[in-house]
Amino acid sequence: MPRFFSNKRLILLLVGVIVLVALISFSLKDRQNATLPEQIVKDVVGFGQSIFSKPAHYITGTLDKIDGILNTYEENKHLKARLKEYAATQAELADVKADNKNLREIVDKKDSLRDYEPIQATVISRNPDQWEEKIIIDRGEVEGVQLNMAVITASGLIGKVVLVTPFKSTVELLSTENRDFRVAAVIPGEESIFGLIEGYDSTRGELIMKRIDSNFEVKEGQKVESSGLGGIFPKGLLIGEVTEVSTDDFGLTKLAYIRPAAEFSMLDHVMVVKRSSRVTSGTDGKVAGEEEEGEDGS
Amino acid sequence: MIRFIIPLIAVILFFLEPVFSLFSPISIADVSYTLVPRFVIVYLIFITAYYGRKRAILYGIVLGLLYDMYHIDIIGVYTFLYPVICYFAALIIRQIHRHIITVMLLSLAMVALLELLSFFFASLIALTSIGFEEFIVLRLMPTMGANSIFVGMFGYLFKRLIDEVGLQKAGI
Numbered sequence: 444m445p446r447f448f449s450n451k452r453l454i455l456l457l458v459g460v461i462v463l464v465a466l467i468s469f470s471l472k473d474r475q476n477a478t479l480p481e482q483i484v485k486d487v488v489g490f491g492q493s494i495f496s497k498p499a500h501y502i503t504g505t506l507d508k509i510d511g512i513l514n515t516y517e518e519n520k521h522l523k524a525r526l527k528e529y530a531a532t533q534a535e536l537a538d539v540k541a542d543n544k545n546l547r548e549i550v551d552k553k554d555s556l557r558d559y560e561p562i563q564a565t566v567i568s569r570n571p572d573q574w575e576e577k578i579i580i581d582r583g584e585v586e587g588v589q590l591n592m593a594v595i596t597a598s599g600l601i602g603k604v605v606l607v608t609p610f611k612s613t614v615e616l617l618s619t620e621n622r623d624f625r626v627a628a629v630i631p632g633e634e635s636i637f638g639l640i641e642g643y644d645s646t647r648g649e650l651i652m653k654r655i656d657s658n659f660e661v662k663e664g665q666k667v668e669s670s671g672l673g674g675i676f677p678k679g680l681l682i683g684e685v686t687e688v689s690t691d692d693f694g695l696t697k698l699a700y701i702r703p704a705a706e707f708s709m710l711d712h713v714m715v716v717k718r719s720s721r722v723t724s725g726t727d728g729k730v731a732g733e734e735e736e737g738e739d740g741s
Numbered sequence: 742m743i744r745f746i747i748p749l750i751a752v753i754l755f756f757l758e759p760v761f762s763l764f765s766p767i768s769i770a771d772v773s774y775t776l777v778p779r780f781v782i783v784y785l786i787f788i789t790a791y792y793g794r795k796r797a798i799l800y801g802i803v804l805g806l807l808y809d810m811y812h813i814d815i816i817g818v819y820t821f822l823y824p825v826i827c828y829f830a831a832l833i834i835r836q837i838h839r840h841i842i843t844v845m846l847l848s849l850a851m852v853a854l855l856e857l858l859s860f861f862f863a864s865l866i867a868l869t870s871i872g873f874e875e876f877i878v879l880r881l882m883p884t885m886g887a888n889s890i891f892v893g894m895f896g897y898l899f900k901r902l903i904d905e906v907g908l909q910k911a912g913i
Contacts, residue, residue: 459821466817471866474814484810492811495756499763568759570812572819573766573775574863577812579759606814613814620870645871648773708766 475590475606482608486583489567489611493581496567500711556671556678558719561595562586566710567611576602576616578710583610591675591728593716599681599704600626600669603728604715612715617650617682618643618707627673627726628652628682630665630699637670639726640682640701647700650683655697661688667701674725677718743909746902747788751800754780755807767883774883779852781808782823783892784899786830786848790839791903794831798824815866822858826851845896852888856881 477485547555564580582588584607592604594614603624606613615624617640626640638655655661665685671678683701691698758778766773781804789797801823808819830851837843860876863869871879 463817463821466820467815470814470816477814481810481814484807488807488811491752492756492759495753495760496763499760566763568812569762569765571758571762571778571808572813572859573762573777574859574868575813579811620868645773648768648771708768709763711763 477606477608485579485608486610489579489581489608492579493565493567496565500565503709503711554720556718556720559677560717560719561714562588562717564588564594564713564715566713569710575621576619576707577605578602578614578616580612580614580713580715581610582715583608583612585609587717588612588715589717592718593669593676593680593727595680595714595716596705596710596712598706599683600676601705601707601710601713603676614713616707617703618645618648620645625673625726626676626682627670628667629670629672629678630655630661630667630685632665634659635670636661637672638697638699640667644700648702649686650701650703652685652699652701653691653696655699657690657695657697659697661685661697661699663687667699671718672725673727674723675718675727677716677720680716743906747792747796747906748800750899750902751781751784751788751804754784755804759812772879775880776887777856777880777884778891779855779884779888780891782826782852782855783848783888783896785823785827786851787844787896787899787903789827789830790834790844790847791900792907794827797827797831801827818859818862822855826855829854841897841900844900845892848892848896849885849889853881853885856884 562582564582566578567581568579570577580588580594588604588607590604590607593600594602594604600617602614602616602619603626604612605615615621617624617626620643622642624641628638628640630636630638636655636659638652640650641653642651643649644651652667663685667682667685669676669678669680669682681704683703685699686702687700689698689700690696758780761778761780762776765776767776768774785797785801785804788800802820805819805821805823806816808823809816813819830847833847834844837847860869860873860880
Protein backbone atom coordinates (compact mmCIF):
# COMPACT_ATOMS: atom_id res chain seq x y z
CA MET A 444 0.00 0.00 0.00
CA PRO A 445 1.47 3.38 -0.93
CA ARG A 446 1.90 5.84 1.90
CA PHE A 447 -0.65 8.60 1.72
CA PHE A 448 1.44 11.38 3.20
CA SER A 449 5.10 11.62 4.06
CA ASN A 450 5.96 13.27 7.38
CA LYS A 451 7.10 16.51 5.80
CA ARG A 452 3.91 16.81 3.79
CA LEU A 453 1.80 16.03 6.81
CA ILE A 454 3.38 18.91 8.74
CA LEU A 455 2.98 21.20 5.74
CA LEU A 456 -0.68 20.26 5.47
CA LEU A 457 -1.32 20.83 9.17
CA VAL A 458 0.37 24.24 9.11
CA GLY A 459 -1.64 25.09 5.99
CA VAL A 460 -4.90 24.12 7.68
CA ILE A 461 -4.09 26.23 10.74
CA VAL A 462 -3.25 29.26 8.60
CA LEU A 463 -6.43 28.83 6.60
CA VAL A 464 -8.67 28.48 9.63
CA ALA A 465 -7.12 31.68 10.97
CA LEU A 466 -7.70 33.43 7.63
CA ILE A 467 -11.29 32.20 7.38
CA SER A 468 -12.17 33.33 10.88
CA PHE A 469 -10.44 36.65 10.26
CA SER A 470 -12.40 37.32 7.07
CA LEU A 471 -15.71 36.03 8.47
CA LYS A 472 -15.58 38.55 11.29
CA ASP A 473 -16.03 41.67 9.21
CA ARG A 474 -17.50 41.07 5.79
CA GLN A 475 -19.08 44.49 5.36
CA ASN A 476 -15.79 46.28 4.79
CA ALA A 477 -13.06 45.20 2.42
CA THR A 478 -9.42 45.67 3.36
CA LEU A 479 -7.18 47.51 0.92
CA PRO A 480 -5.73 44.40 -0.80
CA GLU A 481 -9.25 43.00 -1.12
CA GLN A 482 -10.46 46.25 -2.69
CA ILE A 483 -7.60 46.23 -5.19
CA VAL A 484 -8.23 42.59 -6.14
CA LYS A 485 -11.96 43.24 -6.47
CA ASP A 486 -11.50 46.24 -8.72
CA VAL A 487 -8.83 44.65 -10.91
CA VAL A 488 -10.60 41.29 -11.27
CA GLY A 489 -13.86 43.15 -11.74
CA PHE A 490 -12.38 45.10 -14.62
CA GLY A 491 -11.34 41.86 -16.33
CA GLN A 492 -14.71 40.36 -15.53
CA SER A 493 -16.62 43.17 -17.22
CA ILE A 494 -14.68 42.50 -20.45
CA PHE A 495 -16.21 39.02 -20.44
CA SER A 496 -19.66 39.96 -19.18
CA LYS A 497 -20.52 42.72 -21.64
CA PRO A 498 -20.41 40.47 -24.76
CA ALA A 499 -22.35 37.80 -22.85
CA HIS A 500 -25.08 40.32 -22.06
CA TYR A 501 -25.11 41.38 -25.70
CA ILE A 502 -25.68 37.78 -26.81
CA THR A 503 -28.44 37.08 -24.28
CA GLY A 504 -29.99 40.45 -25.17
CA THR A 505 -30.13 39.48 -28.83
CA LEU A 506 -31.69 36.11 -27.98
CA ASP A 507 -34.27 37.91 -25.84
CA LYS A 508 -35.10 40.20 -28.74
CA ILE A 509 -35.64 37.25 -31.08
CA ASP A 510 -37.82 35.63 -28.44
CA GLY A 511 -39.75 38.90 -28.13
CA ILE A 512 -40.38 39.10 -31.86
CA LEU A 513 -41.73 35.55 -31.89
CA ASN A 514 -44.21 36.42 -29.15
CA THR A 515 -45.32 39.70 -30.67
CA TYR A 516 -48.71 38.55 -31.89
CA GLU A 517 -49.83 37.03 -28.61
CA GLU A 518 -48.55 39.97 -26.60
CA ASN A 519 -50.13 42.51 -28.89
CA LYS A 520 -53.52 40.87 -28.51
CA HIS A 521 -53.14 40.88 -24.75
CA LEU A 522 -51.91 44.47 -24.62
CA LYS A 523 -54.72 45.80 -26.80
CA ALA A 524 -57.18 44.49 -24.25
CA ARG A 525 -55.36 46.38 -21.49
CA LEU A 526 -54.84 49.59 -23.44
CA LYS A 527 -58.16 51.29 -22.68
CA GLU A 528 -57.87 50.57 -19.01
CA TYR A 529 -54.32 51.93 -19.09
CA ALA A 530 -55.29 55.25 -20.65
CA ALA A 531 -57.90 55.82 -17.96
CA THR A 532 -55.44 55.06 -15.12
CA GLN A 533 -52.80 57.23 -16.74
CA ALA A 534 -55.13 60.22 -16.80
CA GLU A 535 -56.12 59.62 -13.22
CA LEU A 536 -52.48 59.28 -12.15
CA ALA A 537 -51.53 62.59 -13.77
CA ASP A 538 -54.43 64.24 -12.01
CA VAL A 539 -53.50 62.77 -8.63
CA LYS A 540 -49.85 63.72 -9.08
CA ALA A 541 -50.70 67.33 -9.85
CA ASP A 542 -53.04 67.39 -6.90
CA ASN A 543 -50.35 65.94 -4.65
CA LYS A 544 -47.86 68.54 -5.80
CA ASN A 545 -50.29 71.37 -5.10
CA LEU A 546 -51.09 70.06 -1.65
CA ARG A 547 -47.39 69.66 -0.88
CA GLU A 548 -46.80 73.25 -1.85
CA ILE A 549 -49.63 74.37 0.40
CA VAL A 550 -48.16 72.60 3.44
CA ASP A 551 -44.65 73.58 2.34
CA LYS A 552 -43.22 70.07 2.47
CA LYS A 553 -40.47 69.46 -0.03
CA ASP A 554 -38.87 66.23 1.12
CA SER A 555 -40.56 63.05 0.16
CA LEU A 556 -39.54 59.57 1.17
CA ARG A 557 -40.44 58.52 -2.35
CA ASP A 558 -37.85 60.63 -4.17
CA TYR A 559 -34.66 58.96 -5.27
CA GLU A 560 -31.88 59.24 -7.81
CA PRO A 561 -31.17 56.05 -9.70
CA ILE A 562 -27.59 55.02 -10.50
CA GLN A 563 -27.58 52.81 -13.58
CA ALA A 564 -25.38 49.73 -13.32
CA THR A 565 -24.62 46.53 -15.20
CA VAL A 566 -24.32 43.16 -13.50
CA ILE A 567 -20.90 41.74 -14.27
CA SER A 568 -20.99 38.49 -12.37
CA ARG A 569 -22.88 36.27 -10.02
CA ASN A 570 -21.20 34.39 -7.23
CA PRO A 571 -20.44 31.12 -9.07
CA ASP A 572 -20.69 28.83 -6.05
CA GLN A 573 -24.22 29.89 -5.32
CA TRP A 574 -24.31 29.38 -1.57
CA GLU A 575 -24.88 33.06 -1.16
CA GLU A 576 -27.07 35.02 -3.52
CA LYS A 577 -24.66 37.74 -4.49
CA ILE A 578 -24.03 39.65 -7.67
CA ILE A 579 -21.34 42.16 -8.51
CA ILE A 580 -22.17 45.38 -10.38
CA ASP A 581 -19.88 47.77 -12.22
CA ARG A 582 -20.56 50.88 -10.15
CA GLY A 583 -18.79 51.72 -6.91
CA GLU A 584 -18.02 54.37 -4.37
CA VAL A 585 -16.76 56.78 -7.05
CA GLU A 586 -20.18 56.81 -8.72
CA GLY A 587 -21.95 57.38 -5.42
CA VAL A 588 -22.90 53.85 -4.38
CA GLN A 589 -22.95 53.37 -0.62
CA LEU A 590 -23.41 50.48 1.75
CA ASN A 591 -26.97 49.17 2.27
CA MET A 592 -28.55 51.06 -0.63
CA ALA A 593 -31.48 49.40 -2.36
CA VAL A 594 -31.02 47.81 -5.78
CA ILE A 595 -33.94 47.50 -8.19
CA THR A 596 -34.75 46.40 -11.70
CA ALA A 597 -37.58 47.78 -13.80
CA SER A 598 -39.94 45.23 -12.23
CA GLY A 599 -39.08 45.70 -8.56
CA LEU A 600 -36.69 45.48 -5.63
CA ILE A 601 -34.01 42.80 -5.94
CA GLY A 602 -31.60 43.41 -3.07
CA LYS A 603 -29.20 45.72 -1.35
CA VAL A 604 -25.56 46.69 -1.53
CA VAL A 605 -23.48 44.76 1.01
CA LEU A 606 -19.93 45.67 0.03
CA VAL A 607 -18.52 48.68 -1.79
CA THR A 608 -15.11 49.14 -3.37
CA PRO A 609 -14.07 52.22 -5.38
CA PHE A 610 -15.28 50.91 -8.75
CA LYS A 611 -17.41 47.84 -8.05
CA SER A 612 -19.96 46.81 -5.49
CA THR A 613 -21.47 43.55 -4.26
CA VAL A 614 -25.24 43.21 -4.02
CA GLU A 615 -27.01 40.62 -1.90
CA LEU A 616 -30.27 39.51 -3.46
CA LEU A 617 -33.60 39.29 -1.61
CA SER A 618 -33.57 35.53 -2.17
CA THR A 619 -30.79 35.14 0.39
CA GLU A 620 -30.95 32.88 3.41
CA ASN A 621 -29.14 35.51 5.47
CA ARG A 622 -31.16 36.14 8.64
CA ASP A 623 -29.83 39.67 9.01
CA PHE A 624 -31.34 40.78 5.72
CA ARG A 625 -34.45 42.78 6.54
CA VAL A 626 -36.53 45.23 4.56
CA ALA A 627 -39.15 47.47 6.15
CA ALA A 628 -42.23 46.87 4.00
CA VAL A 629 -45.77 48.09 3.75
CA ILE A 630 -48.98 46.85 2.16
CA PRO A 631 -50.60 50.05 0.92
CA GLY A 632 -54.36 50.35 1.01
CA GLU A 633 -56.96 52.29 2.90
CA GLU A 634 -54.93 51.67 5.99
CA SER A 635 -51.28 50.87 5.50
CA ILE A 636 -50.15 47.56 6.95
CA PHE A 637 -46.52 47.53 8.06
CA GLY A 638 -44.23 44.56 8.40
CA LEU A 639 -40.72 43.33 7.79
CA ILE A 640 -39.50 41.23 4.89
CA GLU A 641 -37.41 38.69 6.72
CA GLY A 642 -36.29 35.46 5.15
CA TYR A 643 -36.87 33.56 1.95
CA ASP A 644 -38.58 30.22 1.47
CA SER A 645 -36.39 28.59 -1.16
CA THR A 646 -38.73 25.64 -1.80
CA ARG A 647 -41.67 27.97 -2.53
CA GLY A 648 -39.50 30.63 -4.12
CA GLU A 649 -41.25 33.27 -2.06
CA LEU A 650 -40.31 35.95 0.44
CA ILE A 651 -41.68 35.94 3.97
CA MET A 652 -43.13 39.11 5.48
CA LYS A 653 -43.23 38.93 9.26
CA ARG A 654 -44.43 41.02 12.22
CA ILE A 655 -47.70 42.14 10.69
CA ASP A 656 -50.13 43.35 13.34
CA SER A 657 -52.83 40.69 13.68
CA ASN A 658 -55.60 43.32 13.83
CA PHE A 659 -55.15 44.05 10.16
CA GLU A 660 -56.61 41.93 7.46
CA VAL A 661 -54.21 41.01 4.70
CA LYS A 662 -55.68 39.68 1.48
CA GLU A 663 -54.08 37.57 -1.18
CA GLY A 664 -53.09 39.52 -4.27
CA GLN A 665 -52.28 42.75 -2.42
CA LYS A 666 -49.09 44.51 -3.48
CA VAL A 667 -46.15 44.94 -1.11
CA GLU A 668 -43.76 47.92 -1.27
CA SER A 669 -40.82 49.18 0.70
CA SER A 670 -42.07 51.54 3.40
CA GLY A 671 -39.14 53.94 3.55
CA LEU A 672 -39.18 53.64 7.32
CA GLY A 673 -36.13 51.38 7.44
CA GLY A 674 -33.86 54.38 7.12
CA ILE A 675 -32.09 53.91 3.80
CA PHE A 676 -34.51 52.58 1.18
CA PRO A 677 -36.92 55.09 -0.35
CA LYS A 678 -40.65 54.52 -0.13
CA GLY A 679 -42.63 52.78 -2.82
CA LEU A 680 -40.23 50.28 -4.38
CA LEU A 681 -42.37 47.35 -5.45
CA ILE A 682 -41.40 44.10 -3.72
CA GLY A 683 -44.12 41.66 -4.70
CA GLU A 684 -47.58 40.31 -4.18
CA VAL A 685 -49.14 38.47 -1.22
CA THR A 686 -49.87 34.83 -2.02
CA GLU A 687 -50.70 33.34 1.37
CA VAL A 688 -51.37 34.63 4.87
CA SER A 689 -50.87 32.70 8.09
CA THR A 690 -49.86 33.35 11.68
CA ASP A 691 -46.29 33.18 12.92
CA ASP A 692 -44.84 30.54 15.23
CA PHE A 693 -46.19 32.13 18.40
CA GLY A 694 -49.56 33.18 17.01
CA LEU A 695 -49.01 36.80 18.03
CA THR A 696 -48.46 38.40 14.66
CA LYS A 697 -49.33 37.54 11.10
CA LEU A 698 -47.00 36.28 8.44
CA ALA A 699 -47.45 36.59 4.70
CA TYR A 700 -45.79 34.82 1.80
CA ILE A 701 -44.86 37.18 -0.99
CA ARG A 702 -44.14 36.31 -4.58
CA PRO A 703 -41.32 38.64 -5.65
CA ALA A 704 -42.12 41.01 -8.51
CA ALA A 705 -38.58 40.85 -9.94
CA GLU A 706 -36.81 37.82 -11.38
CA PHE A 707 -33.58 36.93 -9.64
CA SER A 708 -31.98 34.95 -12.46
CA MET A 709 -30.66 36.41 -15.72
CA LEU A 710 -30.11 39.86 -14.23
CA ASP A 711 -28.33 42.31 -16.51
CA HIS A 712 -29.23 45.97 -15.96
CA VAL A 713 -30.04 47.16 -12.47
CA MET A 714 -30.38 50.50 -10.68
CA VAL A 715 -28.89 51.45 -7.36
CA VAL A 716 -31.31 53.71 -5.56
CA LYS A 717 -30.01 56.77 -3.77
CA ARG A 718 -32.68 58.26 -1.54
CA SER A 719 -33.01 62.03 -1.79
CA SER A 720 -34.16 62.62 1.76
CA ARG A 721 -31.88 62.09 4.74
CA VAL A 722 -30.79 58.54 5.52
CA THR A 723 -30.45 57.04 8.99
CA SER A 724 -29.43 53.65 10.32
CA GLY A 725 -32.36 51.37 10.94
CA THR A 726 -33.82 48.06 9.85
CA ASP A 727 -32.39 48.47 6.36
CA GLY A 728 -28.90 48.50 7.84
CA LYS A 729 -26.25 50.89 8.94
CA VAL A 730 -25.45 54.02 6.96
CA ALA A 731 -21.89 54.04 5.66
CA GLY A 732 -19.58 56.15 7.75
CA GLU A 733 -21.98 56.48 10.66
CA GLU A 734 -20.81 55.34 14.08
CA GLU A 735 -22.15 52.28 15.85
CA GLU A 736 -24.07 54.33 18.45
CA GLY A 737 -26.51 55.61 15.83
CA GLU A 738 -27.98 52.16 15.41
CA ASP A 739 -31.49 51.68 16.72
CA GLY A 740 -32.72 48.76 14.67
CA SER A 741 -32.90 45.32 16.24
CA MET B 742 4.38 32.74 -26.56
CA ILE B 743 2.93 29.25 -26.29
CA ARG B 744 4.21 29.06 -22.71
CA PHE B 745 1.54 31.51 -21.61
CA ILE B 746 -1.36 29.72 -23.22
CA ILE B 747 -1.98 27.32 -20.30
CA PRO B 748 -2.33 30.02 -17.61
CA LEU B 749 -4.23 32.20 -20.11
CA ILE B 750 -6.90 29.55 -20.58
CA ALA B 751 -7.13 29.10 -16.81
CA VAL B 752 -7.78 32.84 -16.43
CA ILE B 753 -10.37 32.84 -19.23
CA LEU B 754 -12.22 29.95 -17.57
CA PHE B 755 -12.03 31.80 -14.26
CA PHE B 756 -13.78 34.77 -15.86
CA LEU B 757 -16.32 32.62 -17.70
CA GLU B 758 -17.58 30.85 -14.56
CA PRO B 759 -19.52 33.82 -13.13
CA VAL B 760 -20.92 34.66 -16.56
CA PHE B 761 -22.42 31.20 -16.85
CA SER B 762 -23.72 31.30 -13.31
CA LEU B 763 -25.91 34.26 -14.33
CA PHE B 764 -28.14 31.70 -16.06
CA SER B 765 -28.70 29.82 -12.85
CA PRO B 766 -30.99 28.93 -11.11
CA ILE B 767 -33.07 27.28 -13.79
CA SER B 768 -36.64 26.55 -12.82
CA ILE B 769 -38.37 23.57 -14.35
CA ALA B 770 -41.95 22.99 -13.22
CA ASP B 771 -41.64 25.40 -10.28
CA VAL B 772 -38.55 23.69 -8.89
CA SER B 773 -35.38 25.72 -9.22
CA TYR B 774 -32.22 23.77 -9.96
CA THR B 775 -28.88 25.36 -9.23
CA LEU B 776 -26.15 24.87 -11.79
CA VAL B 777 -22.65 25.60 -10.59
CA PRO B 778 -20.03 26.04 -13.29
CA ARG B 779 -16.80 24.38 -12.15
CA PHE B 780 -14.66 24.95 -15.23
CA VAL B 781 -11.48 25.91 -13.42
CA ILE B 782 -11.20 22.74 -11.37
CA VAL B 783 -11.85 20.58 -14.45
CA TYR B 784 -9.03 22.35 -16.25
CA LEU B 785 -6.75 22.01 -13.23
CA ILE B 786 -7.35 18.24 -13.18
CA PHE B 787 -6.35 18.10 -16.84
CA ILE B 788 -3.17 20.04 -16.02
CA THR B 789 -2.51 17.63 -13.15
CA ALA B 790 -2.89 14.65 -15.46
CA TYR B 791 -1.01 15.84 -18.52
CA TYR B 792 1.36 18.57 -17.42
CA GLY B 793 2.41 18.38 -13.81
CA ARG B 794 1.09 18.25 -10.30
CA LYS B 795 3.18 21.13 -8.98
CA ARG B 796 1.99 23.49 -11.69
CA ALA B 797 -1.64 22.55 -11.09
CA ILE B 798 -1.36 23.13 -7.34
CA LEU B 799 0.28 26.51 -7.93
CA TYR B 800 -2.49 27.63 -10.29
CA GLY B 801 -5.01 26.23 -7.81
CA ILE B 802 -3.68 28.40 -5.00
CA VAL B 803 -3.57 31.57 -7.11
CA LEU B 804 -6.99 31.14 -8.72
CA GLY B 805 -8.50 29.94 -5.44
CA LEU B 806 -7.24 33.06 -3.69
CA LEU B 807 -8.69 35.31 -6.41
CA TYR B 808 -11.98 33.40 -6.25
CA ASP B 809 -12.18 33.86 -2.49
CA MET B 810 -11.34 37.52 -2.55
CA TYR B 811 -13.55 38.43 -5.48
CA HIS B 812 -16.63 36.29 -5.00
CA ILE B 813 -16.85 34.75 -1.56
CA ASP B 814 -15.30 37.44 0.69
CA ILE B 815 -14.10 34.63 2.94
CA ILE B 816 -10.42 34.09 2.28
CA GLY B 817 -9.20 30.53 2.54
CA VAL B 818 -12.04 28.34 1.30
CA TYR B 819 -11.13 27.75 -2.31
CA THR B 820 -7.50 28.66 -1.69
CA PHE B 821 -7.49 25.42 0.28
CA LEU B 822 -9.95 23.30 -1.73
CA TYR B 823 -8.46 23.80 -5.21
CA PRO B 824 -4.91 22.61 -4.37
CA VAL B 825 -6.17 19.78 -2.15
CA ILE B 826 -8.42 18.48 -4.93
CA CYS B 827 -5.49 18.67 -7.36
CA TYR B 828 -3.34 16.74 -4.89
CA PHE B 829 -5.95 14.00 -4.56
CA ALA B 830 -6.31 13.84 -8.32
CA ALA B 831 -2.54 13.45 -8.63
CA LEU B 832 -2.60 10.57 -6.14
CA ILE B 833 -5.33 8.81 -8.07
CA ILE B 834 -3.87 9.48 -11.50
CA ARG B 835 -0.68 7.68 -10.49
CA GLN B 836 -2.63 4.44 -10.05
CA ILE B 837 -4.58 4.50 -13.31
CA HIS B 838 -3.99 4.70 -17.00
CA ARG B 839 -3.97 8.25 -18.39
CA HIS B 840 -6.54 7.66 -21.07
CA ILE B 841 -8.66 10.68 -22.03
CA ILE B 842 -11.88 8.99 -20.87
CA THR B 843 -10.50 8.12 -17.44
CA VAL B 844 -9.20 11.68 -16.99
CA MET B 845 -12.61 13.04 -17.97
CA LEU B 846 -14.35 10.78 -15.44
CA LEU B 847 -11.77 11.67 -12.81
CA SER B 848 -12.34 15.38 -13.34
CA LEU B 849 -16.10 14.88 -12.95
CA ALA B 850 -15.58 12.87 -9.78
CA MET B 851 -13.42 15.69 -8.45
CA VAL B 852 -16.10 18.26 -9.31
CA ALA B 853 -18.51 16.18 -7.21
CA LEU B 854 -15.98 16.03 -4.38
CA LEU B 855 -15.46 19.80 -4.55
CA GLU B 856 -19.23 20.41 -4.46
CA LEU B 857 -19.57 18.07 -1.49
CA LEU B 858 -16.76 19.77 0.44
CA SER B 859 -18.13 23.23 -0.33
CA PHE B 860 -21.57 22.05 0.86
CA PHE B 861 -20.10 20.88 4.15
CA PHE B 862 -18.29 24.17 4.55
CA ALA B 863 -21.39 26.22 3.73
CA SER B 864 -23.44 24.22 6.25
CA LEU B 865 -20.70 24.61 8.84
CA ILE B 866 -20.71 28.39 8.75
CA ALA B 867 -24.49 28.50 8.21
CA LEU B 868 -24.52 30.01 4.73
CA THR B 869 -27.17 27.49 3.76
CA SER B 870 -29.86 25.55 5.53
CA ILE B 871 -30.70 22.99 2.84
CA GLY B 872 -30.52 19.35 3.81
CA PHE B 873 -28.25 16.75 2.28
CA GLU B 874 -30.96 15.19 0.13
CA GLU B 875 -32.04 18.57 -1.22
CA PHE B 876 -28.43 19.32 -1.98
CA ILE B 877 -28.06 16.11 -3.98
CA VAL B 878 -31.24 16.60 -6.02
CA LEU B 879 -31.39 20.38 -6.50
CA ARG B 880 -27.71 21.16 -6.76
CA LEU B 881 -25.30 18.30 -7.19
CA MET B 882 -27.10 16.45 -9.97
CA PRO B 883 -27.79 19.48 -12.21
CA THR B 884 -24.24 20.68 -11.58
CA MET B 885 -22.80 17.34 -12.63
CA GLY B 886 -24.98 17.35 -15.72
CA ALA B 887 -23.89 20.83 -16.79
CA ASN B 888 -20.23 20.16 -16.09
CA SER B 889 -20.21 16.84 -17.94
CA ILE B 890 -21.39 18.72 -21.03
CA PHE B 891 -18.46 21.08 -20.55
CA VAL B 892 -15.99 18.23 -20.04
CA GLY B 893 -17.36 16.39 -23.06
CA MET B 894 -17.01 19.47 -25.25
CA PHE B 895 -13.62 20.72 -24.17
CA GLY B 896 -11.84 17.76 -22.54
CA TYR B 897 -10.20 16.52 -25.69
CA LEU B 898 -9.22 20.06 -26.68
CA PHE B 899 -7.53 20.60 -23.31
CA LYS B 900 -5.59 17.35 -23.64
CA ARG B 901 -4.38 18.20 -27.14
CA LEU B 902 -3.36 21.68 -26.11
CA ILE B 903 -1.52 20.68 -22.95
CA ASP B 904 0.22 17.83 -24.79
CA GLU B 905 1.33 20.25 -27.48
CA VAL B 906 2.80 22.68 -24.96
CA GLY B 907 4.50 19.77 -23.16
CA LEU B 908 6.07 18.57 -26.42
CA GLN B 909 7.31 22.05 -27.31
CA LYS B 910 8.89 22.37 -23.91
CA ALA B 911 10.60 18.97 -24.26
CA GLY B 912 11.85 19.97 -27.72
CA ILE B 913 13.62 23.07 -26.43
